Amino acid sequence: MTVVREGRKAPEKRQMPGGRKAPEKRQMPGGREVPEEQQMPGGREASEEQQMPEGRQASEEPDELYERLKAFEGRAAATAGTGKDPVNEPMIRHWCEAMGDTNPAYAGPDAVAPPTMLQAWTMGGLSGHTDRSAAYEELFGLLDGAGCTSVVATDCEQEYLRPLRPGDLITFDAVIESVSERKTTKLGTGYFVTTRMDVRADGEPAGTHRFRILKYAPAAPKRAAERGGRSLRPRPVINRDNAGFWQGVAEHRLLIQRCGDCAALRFPWLPGCNACGCQEWDTVEASGEGAVFSQVVMHHPPFPAFGADGAGGPYAVALIELAEGVRMVSNVVGVPYDKVRIGMPVRLEFLRTDDELELPVFRGGEG
């Protein structure tokens, strides 16, 4: 990952394709050893991950910032930019040496530039760029001001319309093509900004370059860090409909609801009967006997509170079928995560995870 937090002091980093340099700098997250907040699960494709459902709208609240950002769509990101050097053999050769590209088309008297150099001709280099528009600066200023100070590049799409040859003078214009709604990703919450650059050579269209970045506020540091390294399991949401269940847990009794009319058992707790709709109910205490009905192993992302050793997994999540016939999701303890099997007999016990939380879990394995 590699995401880099940056502030305004390093303006080049957030440049857009529209500008002379691009924000390509920050690639995607993905590595295991990267700091968690920057990490993407399993090295999956970042933007895919970022666009996953959880990355849908960050909240239901109206997003006033989005309305302001959206107003930038269609505005110029760079106008009448010029390449610092004409297309030239030395830069082509350096590129080919770096890439290990020995394509004969890129050398000799009739050489053309590797098409993938398109963006390179528009880069500002060490001396920076001067072609970004006021609108572009303003858009990024708004995002920075909203805490979206980090950038990660997600996509680059180029189309090549004509070969570039030594001597061609490069000019370009870029437009802010789209700004996404607010998205919450593994990296943090922010906005995808897509720019499109039209590159010309000696005034003729030579190619287009579309670039997408996520500009985001890094996710808050893990709570564990704030608690001095201790990571706690999430708290249950207790309400009128399930308070009786948690009261039972406190007394080390696993209570199942029973319909007051048809006597059907149900779990988890609900106000009405699934079978007949009756809202009258009482409870029966589970015997504690059960078996694994189904199970999955959680590998990633790691949640330290869920690992027996604090490592955060892998750990098994099981659907337990109680002897009474209802099923509940829980953890299986006493068995390595990779030894939990469907059909394995288990027995209820109560696990105190921290000072304030006790949970029903199931011990498996013996016999």
Added chain:
Amino acid sequence: MKVKAGDELAPLEIAVTRTLIVAGAIASRDYQDVHHDAELAREKGSPDIFMNILTTNGLVGRYVTDRLGPLAVLRKVAIRLGAPNYPGDTMVLSGTVNAVADDGTAEVKVVGANGLGRHVTGTVTVGLSRGAA
């Protein structure tokens, strides 16, 4: 070179050395410190320097034209980045021909996998004969 849908291109292993990362960044005129200065990269939360997207783009283009022969010409390259390329890793590029069109262009799906996962996935459209527009 005869190309048809479903053809798989022979993989290409790229040793992701520190030298390649730096050479690619400088050749693409990208002087972001995270592509050449490990200490500054770490300060910004990355475990090391990492390859810039322009180098990835260049390698993907090279891979396809290497495999399809000297008459192949790149028309479009569209990539999406995933797991970063850090020094010491190896990226294996592989490709499959999705389709060959009547106009003499082929569409190739490319994946570059490293030790962390997929560094890049993309689609490359290539003209199969230099004369074809």
